[in-house]
Amino acid sequence: MIEAVRAAITEEMERDERVLVMGEDVGRKGGVFGATEGLYARFGEARVLDTPLAESGIVGVAIGAALNGLIPIAEIQFADFIHPAFDQIVSEAARTRYRSNGDWSVPMVIRAPFGGGVHGGLYHSQSIEAFYAHVPGLKVVIPSTPADAHGLLKSAIRDPDPVLFLEHKKIYRLVAEEVPDGDHLVPIGPAVVRREGTNISCFAWGLMTHYCLQAAEQLAADGVSVEVVDLRSLAPLDRDTILQSVRKTGKAIVVHEDNITGGFGAEIAAIISEHAFDSLDGPVVRVAGPDIPAMPFNNAQEDFFMPNPTKIAEAMKKLAAY
Amino acid sequence: MARAPVINPPASTLLALYRTMVMARAIERRLWVLERLERMAPSIRVTGFEALQVAAAAALRPGRDWVVSGPLDLALRLAMGMSPLDVMLAVFEKASPYASSASRLVNTPAMGGRHVAQAAGIAYATQVSGRDEVTLVCTDERGIYTGDWHEGLNFAGAHGLPLICLVEEIAGGSRPIARHLEASPATRAEGYGLAAETLDGGDFGAASAAFGGLRPPEELEAQAWQDPIDRMRRRLAAAGGLSDDADDEIQRESARAIAAAVVEARQAPSPEGAQALDNVFSSDLVG
Amino acid sequence: MSEPAEPPIPDGLLLRIYRVAVLTRAVDHQLWLLSRQGRAGFVLTARGHEIAQIASAAAMRRGHDSAWCYYRDMGVGIALGVTPYEILLGGLARGADPHSGGRQLTMHLSSPSLRIGSISSAIAAHIPHAVGAAYAARVRGEDSVAMCWFGDGAASEGATHEAMNLAGVHRLPVVFLCENNRLAISVPLALQMPVERVSDRASAYAMPGESVDGTDAEAVFTATRAAVERARGGGGPSLLELRVPRITPHSSQDDDAYRSDEQRAAAAAADPLPRLRQTLIERGMLAVDEDERMVREAREQVVADEDLALAMPEPLPERARRWLYAGDPPQGGVTLPARYANWTGVFDG
Numbered sequence: 001m002i003e004a005v006r007a008a009i010t011e012e013m014e015r016d017e018r019v020l021v022m023g024e025d026v027g028r029k030g031g032v033f034g035a036t037e038g039l040y041a042r043f044g045e046a047r048v049l050d051t052p053l054a055e056s057g058i059v060g061v062a063i064g065a066a067l068n069g070l071i072p073i074a075e076i077q078f079a080d081f082i083h084p085a086f087d088q089i090v091s092e093a094a095r096t097r098y099r100s101n102g103d104w105s106v107p108m109v110i111r112a113p114f115g116g117g118v119h120g121g122l123y124h125s126q127s128i129e130a131f132y133a134h135v136p137g138l139k140v141v142i143p144s145t146p147a148d149a150h151g152l153l154k155s156a157i158r159d160p161d162p163v164l165f166l167e168h169k170k171i172y173r174l175v176a177e178e179v180p181d182g183d184h185l186v187p188i189g190p191a192v193v194r195r196e197g198t199n200i201s202c203f204a205w206g207l208m209t210h211y212c213l214q215a216a217e218q219l220a221a222d223g224v225s226v227e228v229v230d231l232r233s234l235a236p237l238d239r240d241t242i243l244q245s246v247r248k249t250g251k252a253i254v255v256h257e258d259n260i261t262g263g264f265g266a267e268i269a270a271i272i273s274e275h276a277f278d279s280l281d282g283p284v285v286r287v288a289g290p291d292i293p294a295m296p297f298n299n300a301q302e303d304f305f306m307p308n309p310t311k312i313a314e315a316m317k318k319l320a321a322y
Numbered sequence: 323m324a325r326a327p328v329i330n331p332p333a334s335t336l337l338a339l340y341r342t343m344v345m346a347r348a349i350e351r352r353l354w355v356l357e358r359l360e361r362m363a364p365s366i367r368v369t370g371f372e373a374l375q376v377a378a379a380a381a382l383r384p385g386r387d388w389v390v391s392g393p394l395d396l397a398l399r400l401a402m403g404m405s406p407l408d409v410m411l412a413v414f415e416k417a418s419p420y421a422s423s424a425s426r427l428v429n430t431p432a433m434g435g436r437h438v439a440q441a442a443g444i445a446y447a448t449q450v451s452g453r454d455e456v457t458l459v460c461t462d463e464r465g466i467y468t469g470d471w472h473e474g475l476n477f478a479g480a481h482g483l484p485l486i487c488l489v490e491e492i493a494g495g496s497r498p499i500a501r502h503l504e505a506s507p508a509t510r511a512e513g514y515g516l517a518a519e520t521l522d523g524g525d526f527g528a529a530s531a532a533f534g535g536l537r538p539p540e541e542l543e544a545q546a547w548q549d550p551i552d553r554m555r556r557r558l559a560a561a562g563g564l565s566d567d568a569d570d571e572i573q574r575e576s577a578r579a580i581a582a583a584v585v586e587a588r589q590a591p592s593p594e595g596a597q598a599l600d601n602v603f604s605s606d607l608v609g
Numbered sequence: 610m611s612e613p614a615e616p617p618i619p620d621g622l623l624l625r626i627y628r629v630a631v632l633t634r635a636v637d638h639q640l641w642l643l644s645r646q647g648r649a650g651f652v653l654t655a656r657g658h659e660i661a662q663i664a665s666a667a668a669m670r671r672g673h674d675s676a677w678c679y680y681r682d683m684g685v686g687i688a689l690g691v692t693p694y695e696i697l698l699g700g701l702a703r704g705a706d707p708h709s710g711g712r713q714l715t716m717h718l719s720s721p722s723l724r725i726g727s728i729s730s731a732i733a734a735h736i737p738h739a740v741g742a743a744y745a746a747r748v749r750g751e752d753s754v755a756m757c758w759f760g761d762g763a764a765s766e767g768a769t770h771e772a773m774n775l776a777g778v779h780r781l782p783v784v785f786l787c788e789n790n791r792l793a794i795s796v797p798l799a800l801q802m803p804v805e806r807v808s809d810r811a812s813a814y815a816m817p818g819e820s821v822d823g824t825d826a827e828a829v830f831t832a833t834r835a836a837v838e839r840a841r842g843g844g845g846p847s848l849l850e851l852r853v854p855r856i857t858p859h860s861s862q863d864d865d866a867y868r869s870d871e872q873r874a875a876a877a878a879a880d881p882l883p884r885l886r887q888t889l890i891e892r893g894m895l896a897v898d899e900d901e902r903m904v905r906e907a908r909e910q911v912v913a914d915e916d917l918a919l920a921m922p923e924p925l926p927e928r929a930r931r932w933l934y935a936g937d938p939p940q941g942g943v944t945l946p947a948r949y950a951n952w953t954g955v956f957d958g
Contacts, residue, residue, distance in 0.1 A: 020450065025795045029867045050795065050796040052765030052793065052796065054473040054766050060436060060470055060473065060474060061440070064443020069451065088440075092440065097601050100429070101417075101601055102600065121714045123713075124730065159604075160604035290929070290930065291933075293933070296702075296924070297650065298711035298924050301929035305929060468771065469767015469769075469770050472765075472769070479803030512804075512809065512812055512813065513809060513810035514802075516803070
């Protein structure tokens, strides 16, 4: 998936000279994950800018550059370190259009690798989507496949509003697939049904989409048909696809890595219970990280934290029997 | 950053700036009255900043250079093209057609430091695009204690950006810098490799020269605070550019303009409640 | 900042600094090997910074002054009494790791008894903590000093500015020590800050600033001692820049390809250990065979510790829920190998 991210950035920088990349180690090093490899040599320092280690400053400067006609792609090296920039993102980027009555806009993308299962410890593993999906004026996009990463990132760069683009670190090199060439855009908003099913609806994003597909495969062997919906974008959220799926299956399970309490799964469960209550024949189930601060560095406790296909399949089996 | 020196602006320019100063002061007084009598939004104190702000504006090119400023900067905004009606529409919470993007005035709702990082970004975009623009960012003394101020100015310094940060310290205010800070804010500029100067904001000549880039620091004189409008008036009068009658007319003119703006703002339609949903995103497809 | 008639460096101190540096280097080397063998997940090294770390830590009162470090400060930790065994337990993420129970990455120390604050991976997050500790010391009437080490990357963070400003305003007993290796991972100093020396910033906070060759043990110790005494005596904070080479890549996960061969060679050539060894030998404080024995013993000690650490179990999975709020039983101290029975770091004799 990392190649897809790099291709999207490269193509957009070639297409539009207003697009530039800024962040820690994005230039000479090409990013700690290689997302911007080769861009420094190709586009020069002004458009591939190594910034000081100052997250609030990175986002603040990117906002200013957007106000003055550029389209910055700001990289936060790890989502865990985005918090110093919370004020700039929430109070400024997401609110500038609103507070200026539509006069100003802040077209920018903030890319941040997130997620665990990679031995990142407490500060290189976090899921942060729930904090930001709560904020009106900000779009939150999380691709799970290379093709989506490519098409969604291009859409994000062309979007007139600020987009937080979260890339799961574990799928950078886990999933490989052909990426459509050129101007293939994936619109921000619509979810995609990755596997059709009739007994249970399963909602996920990022790495968890893949784990849910594996769990669904296990349940198929037991004769349970699971539909897996990859939400791809939490803000805007494709409520229609969620509700259509639940109305068909009558059972819903939401899977995320983020802590369970106040995680985005709670919002999906609320939407389902509010708008598809009559269709339900079981509780809306969440499989999520426990309420501890991110995941410990050691193997045993990292495994304890992470939802995985086995844990998800067990929850699905219980729900199927309900 | 080379710009024409602003040492002796023509009398007509000085007079126009003086009008703006008078207008800012009159708006402030009117807002004070509105706050007391009609419980309108709390008024803002701008007295004392007028000379500094119009001097800064005189060095800038409206519509080309950028100004990132807060509520304190009323005289600056007026000088850069905002009208009394724009001010009053906001005060009366009415829909305003004013587009600050067209005049490159970025308004920040509160002082502090976060807009300083944004101003550095504006200046970086200028540099990347190879355009000839200057960005002026204003903050009061609270701004310089914040991390964003540090991150913004450090970035501007590292890249030598066309950015001016104006720190407006309220003399004798409730938060004198000396109480919070051992060194003068200008000393901080050394840490960012920037040129810095402390100036008497009440003195138009000093402020104007500073923004023209020609004033050596040793010229700074410690002066007791004097009303910058009085000082400007004396300066104009001494140069024969302003008679008492003409001054009276300027005062009346600003009073009339403000009265008319208040009437128009009162009559302007209030926004619909549901319009609160507008402009969250570029389109309203969401939600 | 140079006071006349600087008191002499205590007898034997340079040799003790060297001994800790040799031990630190041995631990560092072993962790690097473990990462290359895939047995340690993520390793950050101190190589090149050791003398700056140890000689500055030597100027504080161990267990009385507080230490606020970052992940490169292995030399500070060992100088203050952290054992190589503990560092290896942490590097191998074992449950017995007394610093974080195997929860944090390598070299994220934490020791209330040694007054070492828990290290965060978030750069510069600890700098306000040091200032707060200094403020608390003043409020409580203690004469302790807060020692705060950080890298050049951290100097760009807003939190650093906010913390230094407050320290300057209240003239708090803090010593800020910037280990400047001129690289924030890959970002060179010129893109990080417009000034050449981090210590140039000190004037903005009305504190003394000094830039010191961080490979010169005597210079580091002398400058730090003056800053500590100033802080303890009510003279307020200081900012010291310790100029050091970064000999390794940023971490075990970094390829260092953004540096040229010449740049990497220059960093290696500036290695502070051979320099101090040379000084000691020239002054007759260290014999060549003594040095060889010291290096050999350090390696043996670390390898023995590694064997013990590798034999320790992983943490229990459900313990992941522990210590989130008050009320859980404390982990308790680590059982140290017998060789550490009288271990106190170095500076107590």
